[in-house]
Amino acid sequence: MPFIRYALIAGLLSSAAFGMVGSFVVVRRISYIAGAVSHAALAGLGGSLYLKVVHEISWVSPLFGATVAALLSAWIIALVNLYAAEREDTIIGAIWAVGMAIGLLFIAKTPGYMDPMSYLFGNILLIGKGDLLLIMVLNLLVVVMVLLFYPQLQAVCFDEPYARTRNVPTGFFMILLVTLTAVTVVLMVSTVGIVMVIAMLTLPAATAGLFARRLSGMMLYGGIICAVSNAAGLYSSYTLDVPTGAMTILVSGGIYVAALSLRSLLRRLRLQRGRSA
Structure with missing residues (x-):
């Protein structure tokens, strides 16, 4: 079915951006x-949606509007x-709620029935050919920018005061980082929704x-895990007839818990070997 193919392609394409920016x-803990x-x-x-239905501006898609709002915020x-001298947590809370x-x-x-739940928690039926093209462009933009400015972004994330002395x-690269974060967030809004997209990013x-x-290894493995989570979530949601976004997040969370348990087990084994030696 076309909408499943579109959702799978969108998820696999966006995995590269999510692995890098995530x-x-x-x-950076942002x-x-x-x-x-x-x-x-x-x-x-x-x-x-309001402009498209009420004012009949057909070229304004929901994904385009989400991109503009995410970048501005x-x-x-x-x-x-x-x-500014304003507290950062105050402006974040204001933008979160006001948006x-x-x-x-x-x-x-907007006239007609518009279900906000589809946008809050994702709906693969929302992805069309035009949205898929925009996702491809945004994903390519994120990947290219990360590759071009990788050393500077890495310096800002790990040791900003030292980077400033060099x-x-x-300031510019911090703005670039939040810009890339905003673009990456939009890539998965259609599949996992606004509420749960933060989970796929982290x-x-x-x-x-x-x-x-x-x-660099963290980016590579993160992209692979994101791609696996998207594919497995889409398959399981189709098989079990449950929401795709929820299953994708559940798979991603399950992988994280399994990896955390595996690392703890490996640490215990190393400690036991060290004591026995």
């Missing part, structure tokens, strides 16, 4: 920013963090971080 998010951006994307989703958070409120109001004022424009990377010794 590793930066986990290492998952709270990603959460605010993902929830603020609902404003763009609702606004695009990410830039506001980054600029406030860098240049969702605006999105729900737009959906409520004349690295840390769980595969966190799982990879349990065993990877280098950031």
Whole structure:
């Protein structure tokens, strides 16, 4: 069925971006920013639906609106963090709540039945050919930018004060990092939804971080784990007739718990061998 193929392709394509950017998010510990951006994307989703139905602007897709809203919210958070005296957690909470409120109001004022649950928790039926093309472009953009500025982004994530002493424009690369995070969040909104996309951004990377010794390895393993979670979640949801987003997150969470248990077991075995030796 076409919509299943579209969902599978979207999940596999976005895995590369999620493995890369998710590793930066986990290492830099900015998952709270990603959460605010993902929830603020609902404003763009609702606004695009309103423009498309009420004002008949056909080229405005929900995914395009989500991209615009996510980028705007990410830039506001980054600029406030860098240049304003306002508390960062305050602006994050405001964008998180206001973005969702605006999105729900737009959906409520759009004629016809618009189910916000499809956008909050994902719906593979929302992915069309146009959305798939946008996902491909966004994914390529994220991968290229990470490859081009990998050393600078790595420096900002691990030791920002030292990077500043080396004349690295840390402010610019912090803005670039939250921009890439916003774009990556949009890639999986259609399949796992706004509420659960933060889990896909952090769980595969966190799982990879349990065993990877280098950031590049963490990115590679995280991308593979994300691809496996997407494929397994899609297959199991089709087989069991349950929501795809929930199954994808459940698979990803199960992999993380299994990896955490395996690492603990390996540590105990090493300790026992060391004591016996």
